[in-house]
Amino acid sequence: QVQLQESGPGLVKPSQTLSLTCTVSGGSITTSNYYWSWIRQPAGKGLEWIGRIFSSGSTDYNPSLKSRVTLSVDTSKNQFSLKLSSVTATDTAVYFCARDTGTFDPWGQGTLVTVSS
Amino acid sequence: SYELTQPPSVSVSAGQTASITCSGDRLGDKYVCWYQQKPGESPVVVIHQDTKRPSGIPERFSGSNSGNTATLTISGTQAMDEADYHCQVWDSSTVVFGGGTKLTVL
Numbered sequence: 001q002v003q004l005q006e007s008g009p010g011l012v013k014p015s016q017t018l019s020l021t022c023t024v025s026g027g028s029i030t031t032s033n034y035y036w037s038w039i040r041q042p043a044g045k046g047l048e049w050i051g052r053i054f055s056s057g058s059t060d061y062n063p064s065l066k067s068r069v070t071l072s073v074d075t076s077k078n079q080f081s082l083k084l085s086s087v088t089a090t091d092t093a094v095y096f097c098a099r100d101t102g103t104f105d106p107w108g109q110g111t112l113v114t115v116s117s
Numbered sequence: 118s119y120e121l122t123q124p125p126s127v128s129v130s131a132g133q134t135a136s137i138t139c140s141g142d143r144l145g146d147k148y149v150c151w152y153q154q155k156p157g158e159s160p161v162v163v164i165h166q167d168t169k170r171p172s173g174i175p176e177r178f179s180g181s182n183s184g185n186t187a188t189l190t191i192s193g194t195q196a197m198d199e200a201d202y203h204c205q206v207w208d209s210s211t212v213v214f215g216g217g218t219k220l221t222v223l
Contacts, residue, residue, distance in 0.1 A: 037212075039212075045216075045217075046203065046214055046215065046216045046217040047152075047160070047203055047205075047214040047217070048214065049211070049212035049213075049214065060210050060211070062211060062212070063118070063211060064118075096159060096160075102148070102150075102165075102207065103150050103162050103165040103166075104150070104152070104160070104162065104205070105161075105162045105165075105171070106159075107159035107160055107161075108159065109159055110159055
């Protein structure tokens with residue numbers, strides 16, 4: 001079955017760009033009509049959708065983050081990526097990637113990114 | 118922007134029925150998903166499209182959605198059901214999550 005795994009730096013300095021990659025295994029990222037999403041969760045808080053990307057490169061973003069977010073996909077590596085610019089402490093969270101069919105399933109295990117100098 | 122409201126916490130005695138609500142304007146016009154999240158784990162979908170239960174999810178989980186309120190019902194609640202539950206919808210090509218409800222099984 002499909003599995004997702006996030007990777008990237010766990011510590012990012014304020015004002016810099018957060019970069020994460022999600023590697024999809026057990027299936028092709030180009031299969032069927034799946035989107036691939038990023039979702040984050042600050043400690044002790046709820047979930048926040050960041051955005052999604054289709055294998056063709058088509059994207060949708062959360063309007064509240066749109067000006068700082070860039071999603072990309074590398075079909076040759078079966079990966080999709082997130083870049084979040086101009087980060088502040090409020091961007092500290094566990095970041096999840098997930099397959100998106102309108103329902104998020106499955107999810108990666110999540111990776112904690114801390115924004116601190 | 119669209120908002121979903123969940124109670125921060127719900128308590129239920131083991132073996133009883135737990136009901137977790139999710140409220141939003143004309144929510145019944147949208148499809149609601151519910152996710153279960155245990156501490157330190159990723160969310161898992163337990164209900165999608167209001168009432169559909171994915172394979173592997175116990176029959177004690179059910180969902181409904183009408184008017185301005187969607188409800189996740191857990192019948193015969195077990196200790197293993199203690200978790201955070203999040204509702205989610207799509208609105209204008211954007212995903213909206215509720216704030217989450219912590220279910221405590223007494």
